[in-house]
Amino acid sequence: MESIRVGIVADPAAPTVIARRLTDLSPLDGRDAWDITVVSEPFTTGSEDVDTAVGRLQDHARRQDWDLVVGLTELPLHDHEGRHLLVESDPQRQAAVLSLPALGGLRMQTRARRAVRSLVSDMADPSTRTEHQTTLPRLRGRWRLLSGMVLANRPWLLVPGLKSALVAALATGAVATVNSTVWLLASSLSWWRLVVATIASIALVVAWLIIDGELWDRPDDDSPRARERSRLYNASTVVTLLVGMLICYAALYVVNLAWAFFVLDSDVISSSVNAPVGHSDLFVLTWFVASAATVGGGLGSGLESDEAIRAAAYSKREQDRRDRLARAGDR
Structure with a gap:
């Protein structure tokens, strides 16, 4: 046969x-x-x-x-x-x-x-x-396609792609953890303020990465098809960066929490904030520190090359496409 x-x-x-x-x-x-x-x-x-x-x-x-x-x-x-x-x-x-x-x-x-x-x-x-x-299907198919594009971008690669930013964030978190003013701020914040701080810090860094790395895609022309394609690429970039930053945020939280349990004494913090502090309060402190460190580390992302940022945000197919458009623009 x-x-x-x-x-x-x-x-x-x-x-x-x-x-x-x-x-x-x-x-x-x-x-x-x-x-x-x-x-x-x-x-x-x-x-x-x-x-x-x-x-x-x-x-x-x-x-x-x-x-x-x-x-x-x-x-x-x-x-x-x-x-x-x-x-x-x-x-x-x-x-x-x-x-x-x-x-x-x-x-x-x-x-x-x-x-x-x-x-x-x-x-x-x-x-x-x-x-x-x-x-x-129009609606369900759009979400299915978007999730596939995000997976192709491999958002976990944002972690090694932002080495300088992570080092800056870890340094910021280490210093903030032993700062008495940070202790006072963390103890005064309600849970919803901490949630807002988390969302705002991640959103700010994502916006900074998009602006600084020029990651926003623009339509090739004014046709509806070109605009729809750009919306799809931009949505995949934003979601990829959000997922990558959530991974970075979780890593920062774990490292800062370990640092807090290692160096901080509950009695010292209690005397500074004039309130009893237990081990559970260190989780809240680390939560606030992780948000502050994320913003501080985002500034360090400017130390990375554009290639490192784009490699973390784009799939290989999108990199080829954007390189082609860039060469056409230069000509």
């Missing part, structure tokens, strides 16, 4: 990792086996048009002598009416593009495996070779 030669062309980074775990795919109906080859290449770079991407995939198939080809991209796909797409396939040309962010932020590997198997099975079966699109 002759096997079907299948090519998977994947954008660099996460899509390539996912694609390389799909080489063992096989049909579920016992038909011809699949011989799968993976190529890592930014095949969507330089074009936001899905038809162009499908054409490039077909060129790959001709050069590599593949029977059919599937592209995995971090690019959000849209139809001509502006609706978000999961899949654009052209079985007549034996090519399909799968938007990984449209799979959502959870179990992406499992969902990608299921989607690619379905695409290959449909294109390999002559009786089902009809062109089709898989459209996401």
Whole structure:
């Protein structure tokens, strides 16, 4: 039985990792086996048009002598009416593009495996070779696409991407923890003021990162499609930074709490604030210190290079796109 030669062309980074775990795919109906080859290449770079991407995939198939080809991209796909797409396939040309962010932020590997198997099975079966699109629901699909883009950005990379800011925040927190004025302020704040301080500190740092790093995306033109794309990219950037800063905030809190339990004496604090202080009050003190240290550390983010900030905020696909736009602007 002759096997079907299948090519998977994947954008660099996460899509390539996912694609390389799909080489063992096989049909579920016992038909011809699949011989799968993976190529890592930014095949969507330089074009936001899905038809162009499908054409490039077909060129790959001709050069590599593949029977059919599937592209995995971090690019959000849209139809001509502006609706978000999961899949654009052209079985007549034996090519399909799968938007990984449209799979959502959870179990992406499992969902990608299921989607690619379905695409290959449909294109390999002559009786089902009809062109089709898989459209996401407008509201729920938008959130699903956004969560997938945030996952592709890997917000946890913001922590090593802001080394200088974290060092500045830790230094600020260490000094503030042993300051009697900070003790007085922390003891006088109600829980809702502490919540507001937390939200405000994280929001300020996120705003500073966006402004200082010039992370805000602007539409290529005045078309509704371009504006919608920019809104989507900007939303993913903001959510990515918020998640990354929440991780940083939690890390600061844990470190400052350990520092407070190590160096502070409840009796000393009690005499300073003229009120009894227990170990539970150190959690409140650390909460306030973490908010103040977050703002102080945010200033240190200016010491980081733009590349470090953008690497933490953008997926590889978005970095390629923004670099292309920057080069076009310079010309």
